[in-house]
Amino acid sequence: MQIYLPIAELSVNAFLLLGLGGIVGILSGMFGVGGGFLLTPLLFFIGIPPAVAVATQASHVVASSLSGLLAHLKRRNVDIRMGMVLLVGGLSGSGAGVWLIAALREIGQVDLLVTLSYVVLLGVTGGLMLWESVLALIRSRNPQTRPKRRRHGLVHALPLKVRFRTSGLYISVIPPVLVGFFVGMMAAVMGVGGGFIMIPAMIYILGMPTKVVVGTSLLQIIFVAGFTTLLHATTNYTVDIMLAFLLILGGVIGAQVGTRLALRLRPEQLRIMLALLVLLVGGKLGLDLVLPPDEIYSATTPLGVPS
């Protein structure tokens, strides 16, 4: 069944979109990530204009993160104060990202920026995750005592210290604001929630306990993704509600299936699979940049020119 997307102005198979949303939903349920980093490139591959794919994806992130956040709020695993601080950075970062996309679209380099961001971030996080989970797998085979490190870095030396009770931290607000800004900007540019950057940053840079990390990151991601949707819709007119609806529908169903599948696998195996997936997507996008393209010309028209 073909369906005409009113903003992207093209006709796509509805079941293809439901299926894509569903598959990404399964993966996001299994691995606990938003899945935006997968869905956005997949949308590029089926021919959705990048600007529309990125903007529409942000609203999909809102849907998938909200159901996760509700579960975490029940268990009191959300550091609301930390979430708000991250949000201050996140919202300004999101604004910067939307502005950056609009400016780059003028000079025709949006695709390059989006693809480069993907290649770098997917490559780095995929590589780190693979390394870390392989180590964890080896450690679980021959159990040894792990040295516990205490970190006294820059985070503790900066001014403007605030107490974050839920996280049990007393640190400067500057690093969380910066982390929030960076993730917010990435969310706007790449159309991802940023969970796969935010979570490592919270653990390794801010030193937050793992227990509250996922819920807190979801809290701020919902606001940032919601704000990003709002900005894209009002400045670039690139949110396609029909596309979003089909993806979300497939996504929320897939997420439930994925959560069940995850219970049958070991966490290390899950993380290795996710890492390989991330590297695969990043590698494909990277190859496209380096290999000579089939077609070196591309044509763009202003989207939705009123006629």
Added chain:
Amino acid sequence: MIRARHIVLALGLWLAALPAGAEELVAGLSQNYVGINASFDGSEILIFGAVRRDSPPPDAAPLEVVITVSGPLVPVTVRRKERRFGIWVNTDAVVLPGAPSFYAVSTTGPLAEVLSPTADIGHRIGLSQAIRPASAENLPEDTPAFTEALIRLRAQDMLYQVDEGGVILDRDTLFRTSIRLPANLTEGRYSARIFLTRDGAIIDQHETAIDVRKVGLERFLFTLAHEQPLVYALLSLAIAMLAGWGASVAFRYIRA
């Protein structure tokens, strides 16, 4: 005798209506309105007509028919990638001020034979004529390559079509062709033009409009997105949050 006089009279009236030896075009479309709804999967337009003439067709050159269907002219930026620092990035760009969003040419024979270059240029009939040339400031030297690339890209999407021999001409009088409008059509005021040619010169032409519009839900969403972007954005968010919340409730219900 009376009958013969009648015929002469009728012929006389006919001759008064038409200049001697003229051939006139009468044409019609199967539809002059295309609605793009949510399940729009392309459409087909049948263009047909007849040639009205007062005397037997001249023997000189055969009658030919050229039919074009054109979408609204929209500016297009064509970019070219080049290898810089090992990766492929967009470098040169040409802005074509007006390229039809859709263009189809259908003829009774090879375009170069049925239409003289003068007529082609004068009426902007061929694909390369239908695209308005770029204004001449800071252009790359090989600007025609960009126009050709646009034609190639759009031809792949069935947005530009050339069908030489696509018009069927019957007994030098009745003609018809069908033009396939693809699923990735954009809206606007389309125009269908029909030319009668002999010896490459245009002897009569006819133009009619086809209105292509989003309808129903598509119309509503598109208008909302552009005229009430804030409401539209909040609506998208509401759908997303409802779906997320609904999934979490349903999930808990299934688990319990």
